[in-house]
Amino acid sequence: MARELLSAGGKEGASSRAICAVAGVGAPTIYHYFGDLVGLHRAAIDETYEQVAEAYLKGAKERGPMQGLRNGWGAFNQFAHQEPHMCRIVIQQILTGNPPASVAETLRIVEEDLSVMYDKGALHFHPHEAVKLLWIGTLGTVCFTATEGSNAENDYPQIQETMTRLVLNALFDAERPQE
Template sequence: MKKGGEPAPKTRLLRAAAALLAESNGEPVSTRQITQAARVTAPTLYHHFGDKEGLFDAVVAEGFSEYLDAERNLSASGQPIEDLRMHWDNHVQFGLDHPHLYLVMFGNIRPERRPSMVASAEAFLEEVLARAAAAARLVVSPHEAARSMLAANVGVTLMLIAEPAAKRNLELSAMTREAVISAVATDSEGDPTTDTEGTPSVVVAAIALNAALQSSHPDQLSSSELKLFLEWLQRISTRSGS
């Protein structure tokens, strides 16, 4: 197709648009800036992409296919639930790495005219969830699960993007991720052979019990026993690893 000499105008337009979109921090980028940076005049842009939005869609599509590729090379772990976590984190990371692209993809939501890749992201997630369902780990349909997970994932990512990079706290992501996953999937007991860290479920259960005990003291334990019990429970509830 092309030697290394100089990319075709179409490519230059794509790169210039991507670069300017990345630099100018969320503010709109004009077609004139883009065409000038690509050393090209306006009609060239419209000849190749028909539209400013067409160009942006193309830019997004490029970044998005890169994202999807990364996802595809990700999900071979064999543990469906762990795959879900990885995809969630990958989604968030993609949003933080390419906030401009991400906002175009998910922030600019208009009924109709919404980038088709949102749908394909949903489809892909649904595929991963179907595998989880096949392993009898899902408690709802993959379709519903995918929508719920994607919605929460987008919400979290938008919120993280919105706040200054310094103050970002990924705990928000991890917490919401676990919330949605645990609502959608069974808590994957069962297969400890390969599982080195089943701790999350223990922690969750410990927290639950701890909370339950706050409102009702069981009479099966003496008060001194209960005191020590609660102390241990507290210790378990504080996850050490991860």
């Protein structure tokens, strides 16, 4: 319920009163399970990002890290397209240094997967740098997609695919830079 309210109206639309009304519970229930409204919002945000993490993990398991990267990037952008209010909340959490719990874990797993590719000579940047570059590219396309008033409705699939291709080609196809 909190997730739907956050998605529809942002934090303003997901007040304690609104959540309690939809859930049919009293405010003490929120405080008992989540500590406070911020804790409930945080749980909803964490749950939302889990879908992106799962997309990476599933793709990486089935067809390797490259597919995982494409799937995760695609899932994040699809989320930004379908739920721009909620995506903006996730981005705000990231920008304030308080990202969803699974972000750090997902990036750690991506870095481990990329380390294997780096050791095999398939990745042309150090895995830690590659993860940062991937994260920058992903956040850039997600911000573009979730921006109010943009023409993202028409442009986002093409922009997402182009950015994904550019970043992945740079990481995996360019000559290895001098270290």
